[in-house]
Amino acid sequence: MFTDAIELNLKLTISQKSVDIAAGNVKLWELDLHNWGFTGRAEFAVSLVHEDDSLFELFTGSETVQVELKFKPYYIPEGTSVEYVELKGLVTHKAITAEQTIERGPLKGNPVVYRMYEIFFVDPAQAVWKCHRPLELMTDKSVKDLLQAHKTSRINLNFQWKVLNEKLPMLALYLGSEAGKADFYDFVMWYVDTRNGIWSFDASKNSYTLSETKDTEGEPDNLNKDAVQSLRMDFPEPPRERLRLLNSFAENPQTKKIENKLAMEGITRDILVNYPVTSDLNNREALEKKRQKIREHELLLYFSSYPMLCLIPGKFLKLEKGLWSENLYTTGKTYRIRSLHIKAGATDANPDSDRDMPFNRYEMEMCSRLETKDETWQELPEYVPPAYPVYLEGLVVSEHGDKDEETYQIHEDSKTSQRYYKVKIPLLNNQELLMPFMPLIQSGHFYFPVYKGARVLVALEFDHATMAGCLDWRGEAQVPADTQGNRIMMGKTPTSRTAISHVYQDNLPVFAMERQEEKDTESITFSQGRLVIQTSEKKG
Helix, strand or coil: CEEEEEEEEEEEEECCEEEEEEHHHEEEEEEEEECCEEEEEEEEEEECCCCCCCCHHHHCCCCCEEEEEEEEECCCCCCCCCCCEEEEEEEEEEEEEEEEECCCCCCCCCCEEEEEEEEEEECHHHHHHCCCCCEEEEEEECHHHHHHHCCCCCCCEEEECHHHHCCEEEEEEECCCCCCCCCHHHHHHHHHHHCCCEEEEECCCCEEEEECCCCCCCCCEECCHHHEEEEEEECCCCCCCEEEEEECCCCCCEEEEECCCCCCCCCEEEEEECCCCHHHHHHHHHHHHHHCCCCCCEEEEEECCCCCCCCCCCCEEECCCCCCCCCCCCCCCEEEEEEEEEEEEECCCCCCCCCCCCEEEEEEEEEEEEEECCCCCCCCCCCCCCCCCEEEEEEEECCCCCCCCCCCCCEECCCCCCEEEEEEEHHHCCEEEEEECCCCCCCCCCCCCCCCCCEEEEEECCCCEEEEEECCCCHHHCCCCCCCEEEEEEEEECCEEEEEEEEEECCEEEEEEEEEECCEEEEEEEECCEEEEEEEECCC
């Protein structure tokens, strides 16, 4: 812990009205800055001795509170330039922790002397997306399209990742489920993590970048050793397991071994998948190889004073020259700031002290985690994976035959020869999805494709869908409600079909087969002591 003078300004904007709080009024502030965003807290005093509290009415309302915080060292040596650390975010929790009043005294109206306020705030993506739990279905769109549709004006996104531009047959998202607790921010972190991407927050531009690799542009600053109390080097444990990708597709089961030269003998981590198409399996293998990273060493710095630098995640530092020894392990290496923690409490916490001063003296705790410039592993916040599958209803689509004919249609992928149904989702603008053409509950002995207009239960995954079951009976297939029986209905329409039925009449079984084409009808009926074979032409 150390004591230092910090120039600071806290600005709150509510309903387009702004209130500035000077450093002298800020009695405590705390920040955790990361490569992915930030969280913060501040406590400040507002005195009513000389003027009204213009913040009170706005603060006690329900409108969104925007926060801007900027700070830098107050005493800067001549000839040295230090930029502000500037952060813009949104308040997630607010409180008035104290009100000092004069109940008895000479002051008219028994006024409030001062109020103590407290706010908790985060970067825009966390604030906005952690409240966002939509149901979304897109067809023939990219993940970039999905993110742009949900980013809002408060979030500045840059796209530098080719994967995001790939058009996919479908994208599905449901974050409102009571069974799952994921929000849209969780979804983004999950996607970045599982697809081996990079999510980075640039505090200087208040923007986010999705990329394939980390940014390596920029010249490093030299960190003065005088500002460093201690330095710790951490060497993260590498993965000790060997990955195996187990494809359970019965017609071509495969085991893909992803080698790891540092794996312990006999130790594996198995990933069970089902890919009918070999190229999909190969793509997954390539992805898992990239996700397996051997981390480089890291530094944890504890500071003895505030450095004469603008320290924000993503900036590059060198620990050399000046009082740094040339024999240190860190010499000649370039590091990237990954995170920064600051906790600062005013040396005089009295609400009236240092009022409206542009700087304040704080007792500070300050530490930073550095990684090498070439580090490929990324730290992400903890997240809750989105829950799949998502179930909703659909209607089977077939373009064969007339509108009222209950036909089926097979769609074949020219590249993979895989066969699919087409199903539309009425709830979501009748968007049409492809899903595997395969038996549902019945054995493969029975070839009964699902017909046009059938209500089906659809299971949505993130980027594909399957048919989970049928939800209604075909109209002519049902037997009368006043009897017990079964019926199999085949054909296009009620007047062009073949039916097989087994029902009870007078508590005796009757088995019948009937073929009909318009008026022409042929039937065979088995009943107690009788066999009737009949051909006829219906009248009318």
